[in-house]
Amino acid sequence: MIQFCRSATQCLQNFCIQNERIKEMTKLALSDEILMKIDKPARYIGNELNSVCKNKDEVSIRFAMCFPDVYEIGMSHLGIQILYDMFNKRDDVWCERVYSPWPDLHKIMKEENIPLFCLESQEPVKNMDFLGITIQYEMCYTNILQILDLSQIPLLAADRDDTVPIVIGGGPCTYNPEPIADFFDLFYMGEGEVVYDRMLDLYQEMKRAGRSRREFLHEAAKIPGIYVPSLYQVEYKEDGTIASFTPVDEEIPATVTKQLVMDMTDAVYPEKPVVPFIKATQDRVVLEIQRGCIRGCRFCQAGMVYRPVREKNIERLKALATQMIEATGYEEISLSSLSSSDYSSLEELVNFLIDECRERRVNISLPSLRIDAFSLDVMSKVQDIKKSSLTFAPEAGSQRLRDVINKGLTEEVILNGAQMAFEGGWNKVKFYFMLGLPTETEADMRAIAELANETAARYYDTVPKEKRNGRCQITISTSFFVPKPFTPFQWARMYPPEDYIGRAKVVNDTVKEQLNKKSIKYNWHEADVTVLEGVLARGDRKIGQAILKVYEKGGIFDAWSEYFDYQRWLDAFAECGIDPDFYTMRERSMDEIFPWDFIDTGVTKEFLKREWNNAMKETVTPNCRMRCSGCGVKKFGGGVCYEN
Secondary structure, three states: OOOOOOOHHHHHHHHHHHHHHHHHHOOOOOOHHHHHHOOOHHHHOOOOEOOOOOOHHHOOEEEEEEEOOOHHHHOOOHHHHHHHHHHHOOOOEEEEEEEOOOHHHHHHHHHHOOOOEOOOOOOEHHHOOEEEEEOOOHHHHHHHHHHHHHOOOOOOHHHOOOOOOEEEEEOHHHHOOHHHHHHOOEEEOEOOOOOHHHHHHHHHHHHHOOOOHHHHHHHHOOOOOEEOHHHEEEEEOOOOOEEEEEEOOOOOOOOEEOEOOOOOOOOOOOOOOOEOOOOOOOOOEEEEOEEOOOOOOOOOHHHHHOOOOEEOOHHHHHHHHHHHHHHHOOOEEEEEOOOHHHOOOHHHHHHHHHHHHHHHOOEEEOOOOOOOHHHHHHHHHHOOOOOOOEEEEEEOOOHHHHHHOOOOOOHHHHHHHHHHHHHOOOOEEEEEEEEOOOOOOHHHHHHHHHHHHHHHHHHHHHOOHHHOOOOOEEEEEEEEOOOOOOOOOOOOOOOOHHHHHHHHHHHHHHHHHOOOHHHEEEEEOOHHHHHHHHHHHOOOOOHHHHHHHHHHOOOOOOOOOOOOOHHHHHHHHHHOOOOOHHHHOOOOOOOOOOOOOOEEOOOOHHHHHHHHHHHHOOOOOOOOOOOOOOOOHHHHOOHHHHOO
């Protein structure tokens, strides 16, 4: 098995050896002088294990696939891995990778006029046919402009001609693409495995025929799931809300429908993922076992837009796990799913992995598990004797508020799960909660600390003194709730930063009142970032001018606390005449037209309204396997909707 050393000395040696080998194959975009100046030069040299290099003269489409954040984060992204593999299986396409240069290299590239380049060929992005950007979180929006700027591509789609790549957006943030609509030629709505081939074939045909960029975009907009912002116009009411959102001509569909892979078993999946030179955020093999979630948490966008649940066949998963470990040399494998516990063949899969990985000395990571007897039994088998912490996500401290958000967890279930963990040898538990949820009261805030105290009490009541491995440690983390499109909470209001901090203070003060306070640690999220995320998540096209202004003022890497500057955003909003409170503090009316209403995710607005009303009534909706709630996704013709 291949072993990858992560020590600094050996990594430097490996880098030097690899650098010489690369030089023999291709000219690096960055000189040795620059590479020696910047942090982690291995981010920029390409030629990693399993990366794909082709003869550019033998392909007709060059595709740059970009994650607009630093290499270590981008290399962990499964979606790009899947599309990279799928595109490169075509003989006529060469797909290469691009990531955001860190600020040290960004400065040098601007000063020395070095165009951003693809890792595989080291050629400028501006020479490609397409630049595809996955948009995973709102705080990367300024990095999108960084990518375009360094690539020497006009920032505004309206300013581009036939000499620059077609800029495509995809990923979860495209479920409201409007704040960044001016920067993209088109968006792909849904799962990339479905109609990308059709779009690439269309491009080839039109390229051979000598057709223009504008003509291609017009034809591409007719493909299901493709949204071309320039072909739609928005009218606003006097109060700033949307009056209408319509295509510019009758050939363009008024509604864009998300694309779904209904057969997960036969869907393309990378058997030989690219192995990064330096430690990535998720440094492991990722095995996707299913898509979608049956749970229906009312705050969760992923749980709504990825419906219905579609499972991958267990035999296919076994084969993939073996192939990927052999092809990478990774020492860890992780199951990927919104809720791994709901995979119907989980026990069989886990037992297979335990046997397989024991022989190969590979660790198993099992995220998204419910804390029940089966899960704890599994984790006891796969974790080291020195057990790490267990993670619970109750999201709300009180039963009332958990019913409002449809979490489907009772206090008894949480405490019994913790007790089983303590009896199994764990003494560290992490709890994740949200503050600022709809209908939240001070009693709900205080309940977070009280639940942590009750959990610690279970440890001291359950585990005899002679068997305790020191004091138990209960870590509480709270983030602040952000209403997202296509959730039952998309109508909800938010609060000013000082209000969020006040709510965190209530929790913190209550922790200090608890009997077991020495066993409880409390962390909370940044409030300014939360408010900004709320503006970007539910914003309209008017927000784009502020994003551009922030970038012009030097804003990049807003997802990183050391680079985030809230005042810069407030100044930009003021200069553009935008009131952020309009997007955050206002509770929406039920008949308001949202910027994202033109997208059909399958989940109907009527269902979301019903769930909003159920939340206000504190009524729980059963999960999809217990009872169909009529959300609308049955129209896709498969998945959990048709199991029974």
